[in-house]
């Protein structure tokens with residue numbers, strides 16, 4: 111038996127969904143035009159007026175928004191309502207200068223939690239369940255989003271937050287947690303720890319809702335086997351609300367996008383041209399119900415495919431594939447956004463040349479990052495102590511920039527192979543896509 115939170119919406123026919131989208135889009139464009147000066151300027155530069163947008167068919171006339179816009183408009187430039195109407199902010203895990211702050215009215219929070227509630231019920235959740243939320247709480251959307259959704263379903267909600275694995279496992283066994291919400295890498299770590307402690311028999315989990323980072327089908331299988339659960343994918347981003355923008359159902363064949371709140375497009379990342387369903391491209395979202403942070407045509411940089419085939423779960427909303435990569439060079443390491451350009455800046459500021467490799471890997475289900483960089487001829491030294499001191503200095507400088515530990519290995523001048531054309535500087539061994 112498939113489980114729904116809002117069946118009449120989740121299983122609505124296509125005409126009904128399109129009707130909601132058309133009506134809400136027209137209203138949203140007016141709202142943004144009247145209240146968000148930053149975006150109004152972009153619309154005007156394109157020579158478009160709100161009257162030109164009569165339905166989804168006209169969506170392509172509107173300009174895109176990018177993460178750069180969000181940074182430029184930081185902090186209040188894209189706010190759609192007065193501060194007096196907002197009750198919350200959440201923020202991306204981005205590093206200094208790259209943070210995105212999103213605002214929520216009471217209604218925005220309500221609808222976001224509805225989306226998370228849909229995900230929990232699609233994973234089999236009912237008010238009999240004990241939902242163990244091990245996503246981080248705080249600025250990060252993971253904890254607050256699933257927490258709110260869990261309460262809406264009426265589940266007993268455990269606000270565990272991340273870390274302190276022994277305590278997590280103790281609560282899990284003592285209280286009989288049945289649904290686990292966290293990143294897939296933390297789920298894998300919990301699964302291993304539970305096995306090591308020989309506590310598999312005392313675990314009552316039946317499902318997991320895992321997102322906020324890329325994970326493979328193999329990893330899903332391994333977590334499912336070790337914990338004896340069914341593992342569901344969930345997708346979201348702070349800019350658009352948080353987790354629950356799309357979620358997986360029992361079919362485990364792509365994530366249903368909540369189309370009554372978000373219009374999804376897939377574009378050619380080079381040209382911006384909208385691609386037909388079934389073609390691979392960059393995912394773009396327009397939030398049609400958000401009040402405080404109403405983004406139109408926001409480029410996610412995630413590469414994926416949309417699928418409108420009938421789903422066995424009965425839901426009618428379009429499905430997106432798991433992201434297959436990113437259209438920019440951003441890496442997500444330990445849940446933190448890392449841009450190679452940030453690393454390069456640190457190296458150059460510390461007197462190194464741009465001859466380096468960034469090696470990202472996953473060891474025991476945790477991400478690792480190493481920066482190998484050439485010393486200049488002047489720096490080159492036989493003294494191991496001197497080299498170690500230089501490495502330590504760079505580790506600290508990288509930590510200050512990225513917010514995470516990166517191993518540093520200094521190598522001899524001219525030892526990193528020069529490439530012709532575009533240098534391959536990032537080696538991602540994680541095989542996540």
Ligand SMILES: [Zn+2]
Nearest residue numbers: 359361421423
């Ligand atoms: Zn489905």
